[in-house]
Amino acid sequence: MPRYVPPLRDMQFVLHELVQVTETFKEIPAHAEVDVDTVNAVLEEGGKFAAQVVFPLNRSGDEEGCTHDKTTREVRTPAGYPEAYAKYVEGGWPSLSCDPAYGGQGLPHVVNQCFYEMLNSANQAWTMYPGLSHGAYEALHAHGTPEQKATYLPKLTSGEWTGTMCLTEPHCGTDLGLLRTKAEPLADGTYRINGAKIFISAGEHDMAANIVHLVLARLPDAPAGSKGISLFVVPKFHVAADGSLGARNGIFCAGLEHKMGIHSNATAQLVLEDAIGTLVGEPHKGLQAMFVMMNAARLGVGMQSLGLTEVAYQNAVDYAKDRLQMRALTGPKAKDKPADPIIVHPDVRKMLLTARAYAEAGRALCVHTALMLDKELSHPDADVRREAADEVALLTPIVKAFLTDNGWIATSACMQVFGGHGYVREWGMEQYVRDARINMIYEGTNTIQSLDLLGRKVLADNGKKLKAFGRRIAEFAEDAGVREDMQEFINPLADLGDKVTKLTTELGMKAFGNADEVGAAAVDYLRVVGHLVFAYFWARMAQVALDRIQADGDAVDPFYRAKLHTARFYFAKLLPETASLIRTARSGPASLMAMDESLF
Known part of the structure; x- marks a missing residue:
């Protein structure tokens, strides 16, 4: 099982040592009192749940x-879910990061995102019920x-009601x-x-x-295309003026x-058969309103694959340490046993480290992006809010597509560690692979995210957003590049940054x-930029680890040595x-x- x-431990490392979230909280009046102990206590209890x-x-x-x-048109979830x-x-x-004006606790989004990573590791399908409500x-x-x-x-906010987003129809997806x-x-x-969804x-x-x-x-006078779409709120049960629930609305599940x-x-x-709803926002501008929900969902889907990557990795490591198979190529390691545990074999380690590296860099990216979202929504300085919004816009398709692609790679690799047992349901690994596959498809396929990144987020503004993030990388590389012990990380990071600039142009x-x-x-381009972002965070994590190793010497927490090994x-x-990837991106459409x- x-x-x-x-x-x-890794969440605390990212939150407090790498990103130093509480320093940013101090700039935001609504979060100024949120300290390290508060964040850790919330996540510890969230992890238990x-x-x-x-x-x-x-x-x-x-x-x-x-x-x-089919008679009542109702759905029963599995035992224990309600x-x-x-x-x-x-x-x-449910109220963790919601507005106190509506009963929320008003905690930063970054705390809520970390909680949701744990929920997704625990049970992605269950987590989607409250997740869509956000x-x-x-x-x-x-x-x-x-x-x-x-x-x-x-x-x-209270969680008494849940929410959905109803976009797709039988004849249209994206x-x-x-x-x-x-x-x-x-x-x-x-x-x-x-209509039908x-x-x-x-x-x-x-x-x-x-x-x-x-x-x-669509309203009766709606223009054709996406400019003629409006957004409506349609409750399952009608809501009376006093907030009580009335009769069933004309929206039901057909299958x-x-x-x-x-x-x-x-x-x-x-x-929907004569369902009654009310207009959200302005007529014919529903996509703008819905994009708030869609972008939140895209960040959430990235967190889903991050969660699956983490739990698959944990179980694959346990198995690799326990499963005996053959001897190490360099000679027996477990001489008291008939064979060595498979973790001694290089390719098994490659699969495990792939999952670990993608999980830990993905966590750093998600925490950083969620912190930028907190700045975008709540920082008192308008210029800071605008800069943060640009960075969130740039990173959102990367979080969605790069993390979900990596989640598929990582869960598949972790299942491979189990050999034939990974293909058997009792071990649980094949479920992680099956669950991970949808994340590359919904909330805009990863191809759509790639087009969004290159077309809208980079080329449409002549690379303004990408250049701003590039300056962040360049400043870090300049500061850390003087250190001899950082050259193995800074040199490839800077080299890839130059190549991305040339490829984009x-x-x-x-x-x-x-x-x-x-x-x-x-x-291909999104994956290259995704690696640029991951390389940046891995270089930063390596720097923190090196500093702690140098400061603490032999007494250093082994956590930092593992972090440095994973970075390498x-x-x-x-x-x-x-x-x-750069070569194939350059090869063109011919x-x-x-x-x-007709030849297909």
Whole structure:
């Protein structure tokens, strides 16, 4: 059976030694009193909840799945799920980073993100139920009317109600300009909505009293395409003026998707038949409002794969230390046993270290991005908020795509460590692989994220956002580059930074002549930039580790030696991937587009 231990030590390292979050909190009045002890205490309790309440339901929930009653149109989640959610609500966990004006605790988003990493390690499918509620909360908090905020935000904050985002339809996925759901205005200011949505995570369930659906639809006078989309809030049950629940609204589950993974999350086909909703934001500007939720979801999906990478790594390490198979090539290591544990074999170590390196760098990136989000939302200086917003915009597609690609690589590698046992359900590893695969697909496929990064976030503003992050890297490289013991990290980091600059300029110039240059290069380009970001954080982590080793000598915590070893592995074995990626990114679209489609 698998196990999970919250990685609190590494979280504390990233939060307090690498990123030093409390120094930033002091600049933000709303968070100025949040200190190291508070952060650690919250995450310690959060880790207990994830490991003791949610994790034991992961395998049983996957095996049982959700059940749809075609007569009542209701969905039953696996045994223990509603009870675990009730404990989640009772513990106040939904309100962690929510606005105190609506009953929230007002803690920084970065603390909430670390908590969610642990929940995702424990049980990604369960975590998606409350996770989507945060996106609905953020969208309504940013764009809702005073009446909508008063009606929905306290209940979403407390966790009494959950939320969804209803975008995709049977005939359109990413291209939302094709959606057909209609909204007809009524005399009382509400709207009658008809249509169908698919792939709606947590779209129907028995874990909360009401579900707040955020639905994209078209008004009668809507222009064609994405500019004609409006956003509506459509509750599962009508809400009376006093906040009590009334009759069932005209939105129901017509069926559940039969999926490769995340079996215990109800991925619903929703039908709207004269459902009543209210407009969120301005008419025809629904995508702008929904993007608040979508961007929150994209960061959340990156955290999902980070969580799966961590738990898969932990279990693979346990197995590799215990499983006996052959002798080490350099001679027996466990001479008292008939064979050596497989952790002595170089390729097993490569698989383990790959997962570890991707988990630890991913954690650093997610913490940094969440801290930038706190600055964007709450810093008193408008210039700081704007700069932070630009950095969050740049990093969001990297968090979503690079971390989920790496999560697939890492969980697959960890399953491989188990050999044939990894392919067997009892060990739990194959579930992590199945669950990880969806993360590369939803909330905008990783190709969409790559196009967003190269097209919108880099080329559209002539590289302004990328150059700003490049200056961050250059300043660090200049400061740390004078140290002899940092050369093995600074030199490849600086070299890759120069190559990214040249590659970006080259692709931008080519795109003027042929837009397919962007489409052909985007996926490789995102992975190159992802490695640049990871190399930056690994170099910084190596510097912290070196400083502690030099200061403490033989008495140093072994944690820092392990951190330094992992940094060296990343630069030696994973970063070199960028050489081939740059070459393929430069190769252009000809080999992709030249063949006539009839020949496929």
